[in-house]
Amino acid sequence: MISYKEAGVDIDAGNSFVEGIKPFVKSTLTPNVIGGIGSFSGAFRLPSGYKKPTLLAATDGVGTKLRLAIDANKLDSVGQDLVAMCVNDLICNFATPMFFLDYYATAKLDVDSAKKVVKGISDGCKIAKCALIGGETAEMPSMYEAGDFDLAGFAVGIGEEDEIDRTKFVKAGDVLVALPSSGLHSNGYSLARAVIKKQGLDLDSDFGGKPLIDVLLTPTRIYVEEFLKLKGEISALAHITGGGIVENLPRVFPAGLGAKVKRGAIKTPEIFKLIAKSVEQSEMDRTFNCGVGMILVVPEQNVSSVLSKCDGYVIGEVCSGSGVEMI
Incomplete structure (x- = not known):
C-alpha cells in the first residue's frame, strides 16, 4: 500500500x-x-x-x-x-x-x-x-x-x-501624464537577469542604499486609488508593462491618432540605467517601463487639476498619426 x-x-x-x-x-x-x-x-x-x-x-x-x-x-x-x-x-x-x-x-x-x-x-x-x-x-x-x-x-x-472602450474619448491635443513606476514592476526580468549575469553583479551589493536584490524585488505599484480619484477627469489610461510605452500606449488611441513622448522628460530610476549599460535603447523601450508605470491621457483643461491630485508629470501629447514617437 x-x-x-x-x-x-x-x-x-x-x-x-x-x-x-x-x-x-x-x-x-x-x-x-x-x-x-x-x-x-x-x-x-x-x-x-x-x-x-x-x-x-x-x-x-x-x-x-x-x-x-x-x-x-x-x-x-x-x-x-x-x-x-x-x-x-x-x-x-x-x-x-x-x-x-x-x-x-x-x-x-x-x-x-x-x-x-x-x-x-x-x-x-x-x-x-x-x-x-x-x-x-x-x-x-x-x-x-x-x-x-x-x-x-x-x-x-x-x-x-x-x-469600457476608452479610444472614443481620446482626442488630439490631450496631454500624457506619467505616473511613476516603483521599479521594473513584473516585466523584463529574463533580460534583467541576463544583464546581471553578464555584468557579474552581486545581488547583495549596495545599490542606492539597499541591496540590489531588494531593488529588483520592489513590489509593483498598484494604481487603483489614483484611478478612482481621477477617473472623472481623464480620457484613458495605459498600463505600461511588457512592450513598454511604445507598444502599450497605442492601445488607447483610435485610428488616426498617435503620440509624441519626450524621452528627456521621463524620470528614469537608476536600476534602468544600470540595465541600459548592456541593452540597446530600442530594446529598453520595448521591454521595460523605464520608470513609467501608468500613463494618463488627460484633456488639456484638466491637466492642472490632475497633476495637483497625484505624483504624475507631463511627458508628451496625443497628435495625429499613429504609434508613439520618442523625441
Whole structure:
C-alpha cells in the first residue's frame, strides 16, 4: 500500500495552510462578499448604482521575477506583484476591481513560504480595494523542481458598458501624464537577469542604499486609488508593462491618432540605467517601463487639476498619426 503523502502530496499540510491564511483573507473582505473561505467557490454581490453594469476580468502572473524571489528566499512582496499586474489592467477599461483569486502550484507545499505569498496577495488586495475570495493550491511533485512554485492571479471588476472602450474619448491635443513606476514592476526580468549575469553583479551589493536584490524585488505599484480619484477627469489610461510605452500606449488611441513622448522628460530610476549599460535603447523601450508605470491621457483643461491630485508629470501629447514617437 502507498499513501498520497508518500506519493508527494500532503493533504494535512494543505489543510494547515488553509487555516493559516484565513486571517489574511478575512482582512480583505468587503461588504459585498457573501460567505467566506472554505466553500467550493467565492461569492460576491454585484454593486448597485450602475446603468449598464459590465463585468471585466484580467489574469496574469509574476514572470521570472519569481525566480529571483525564490532564489533569494524573499517572498513577502510577490503576492502584491500578482495583484498589481491584474488590477492595473482592469482600471485601463475603467473597471473598479471587486475581487481576486489566486492559483499557487508547487512541487511540495512549504506552508510558511506559501503563507508569506498569500499575505502579500492580501496586502495587494487591500491596496487595490478588492476582496480575496478564493484560490487554489496544488502540489504537483512531478511537474516542478523541489522548492519551486508558480503563481497566477485572476481579478474581476465592474464598469459601465459605455465607458469600457476608452479610444472614443481620446482626442488630439490631450496631454500624457506619467505616473511613476516603483521599479521594473513584473516585466523584463529574463533580460534583467541576463544583464546581471553578464555584468557579474552581486545581488547583495549596495545599490542606492539597499541591496540590489531588494531593488529588483520592489513590489509593483498598484494604481487603483489614483484611478478612482481621477477617473472623472481623464480620457484613458495605459498600463505600461511588457512592450513598454511604445507598444502599450497605442492601445488607447483610435485610428488616426498617435503620440509624441519626450524621452528627456521621463524620470528614469537608476536600476534602468544600470540595465541600459548592456541593452540597446530600442530594446529598453520595448521591454521595460523605464520608470513609467501608468500613463494618463488627460484633456488639456484638466491637466492642472490632475497633476495637483497625484505624483504624475507631463511627458508628451496625443497628435495625429499613429504609434508613439520618442523625441
